[in-house]
Amino acid sequence: MALIGYARVSTDGQNEARQMEAFKSLGVEKVFIDKQSGKDAVRPQLTAMREYVREGDTVIVTEYARLARSVRDLLNIVDELSAKGVQLISQKENFDTSTPQGKLMLTVFAGLAEFEREMILERQREGIAIAKAEGKYKGRQPLPFDEKEFKRECEKWVKGSQTAVDTMKKLGMKPNRFYRYAKKYGFNRVYA
DSSP states (O other), X not given: OOEEEEEEESSTXXXXXXXXXXXXXXXXXXXXXXXXXXXXXXXXXXXXXXXXXXXXXXXXXXXXXXXXXXXXXXXXXXXXXXXXTOEXXXXXXXXXXXXXXXXXXXXXXXXXXXXXXXXXXXXXXXXXHHHXXXXXXXXXXXXXXXXXXXXXXXXXXXHTSSOHHHHHHHHTOOHHHHHHHHHHTTOOOOOO
């Protein structure tokens, strides 16, 4: 019987320290952490946690939204854990899936969270539509691009005097954008 923690933050830039502190105070023995959106249940550490847990274990999350964003995903995860004899405890909502009341509360809270998320997205879409109609919304602004500098730095890369990583750093570009432009302008590194 082990206490297993599952933590999730939406991006690499976010910090899971608050969740880790909660796990530490509860005596959690092992923690699985994902750094990506919870919009679906396909996450490497969530999968690893689901495979790791055994009968009698307890999975702890600081709030159910860390585990799943949709009611369907949350209930599927809970059903899978229950079938393995694993219970789920959410600190914030203070429910325990080993009880019928806990299962009911889980379903109600998950439904409310999904509803809230959908309402936020709807208001966002409406706000963007109004701003577009008023000419205030311009959309995502294009990133700056200096074609001459790009070609000059790519020449160095193709000749082998600097690496692709160094070229990207100098240009302030991420790999997908860098290689897209390299292809567009015909810069293909030839490897001997």
